[in-house]
Amino acid sequence: MFRSGAFVAEQCDPVRPSQIQPNGLDLTLDAVFEQTEPGRIERGGKRIGDRRRVAALDGLDEESESEPRSDGDHGPDESLYRLSPGTYVVRYEQTIRVPEEHVGFVYPRSSLLRNSAMLNTAVWDAGYEGRGEGLLQVGHELELEAGVRIAQLVFARADHEGTYDGDYQGENVE
Numbered sequence: 426m427f428r429s430g431a432f433v434a435e436q437c438d439p440v441r442p443s444q445i446q447p448n449g450l451d452l453t454l455d456a457v458f459e460q461t462e463p464g465r466i467e468r469g470g471k472r473i474g475d476r477r478r479v480a481a482l483d484g485l486d487e488e489s490e491s492e493p494r495s496d497g498d499h500g501p502d503e504s505l506y507r508l509s510p511g512t513y514v515v516r517y518e519q520t521i522r523v524p525e526e527h528v529g530f531v532y533p534r535s536s537l538l539r540n541s542a543m544l545n546t547a548v549w550d551a552g553y554e555g556r557g558e559g560l561l562q563v564g565h566e567l568e569l570e571a572g573v574r575i576a577q578l579v580f581a582r583a584d585h586e587g588t589y590d591g592d593y594q595g596e597n598v599e
Contacts, residue, residue: 428527428580437519437578444574451574452531455518455556457481457506471592476514481506481571504571513561515544516597521578523553528583531559531576541565544576552588556597 433450434440444451457479464474481504523529529549537544541564549557559576569575 426582428582433578433580436522436524436580439519446577449532449577449579450519451534452517452519452557452576452578453572454506454569454575455516455571457508457561457569458514458516459511460514479506479508479513506569506571508561508563508567508569510563510565513563514558515561515575516558517556517576518572519578520556520598521549521554523549523551523580523589525551525588526582526585527551527580528585529553529578529580531557531578534575534577537561537575540567542567546576549578550589550591551583551585552590553594554598555593555595557593558597 427448430446430449434445437450440450444453458476459479460474460476462475465472483504521529528551531544531546531549533542533544543562543564545560545562546557561575
């Protein structure tokens with residue numbers, strides 16, 4: 426059974442009321458990265474390839490500044506990412522704590538799909554805590570404002586033995 430958006434919101438921080446959906450929580454964009462060096466995954470371990478943060482444009486043009494965002498918040502001091510077709514790693518703003526007896530799934534918001542982009546993610550195990558990442562595939566030029574809702578996190582009840590204690594525990598938490 427999937428949990429309510431209000432329940433998911435209690436496990437995440439920071440959260441604006443506009444992010445809470447009936448069946449999950451919208452995750453917002455913190456940063457965009459491009460991988461610059463090869464990674465390696467082998468039976469005995471893994472190495473994440475080096476990345477560089479994609480430079481965002483400071484501020485928005487005057488027309489954009491005067492228009493409210495779809496989530497009801499205004500963003501005159503936000504940054505804008507202009508992304509060419511390609512593959513990027515996105516980091517979410519929220520720190521997420523997947524409670525025991527639950528599993529987390531992240532799905533792309535339909536606005537991405539309607540703009541020729543796809544967000545790929547993995548299962549988030551019980552006990553995971555951190556600021557997760559997703560793989561953003563951009564099929565046509567796309568502009569994303571920092572703080573925009575790009576994904577929805579849902580929790581389902583799950584039987585399990587033990588909790589997550591892997592390499593990504595506490596990732597991106599300063």
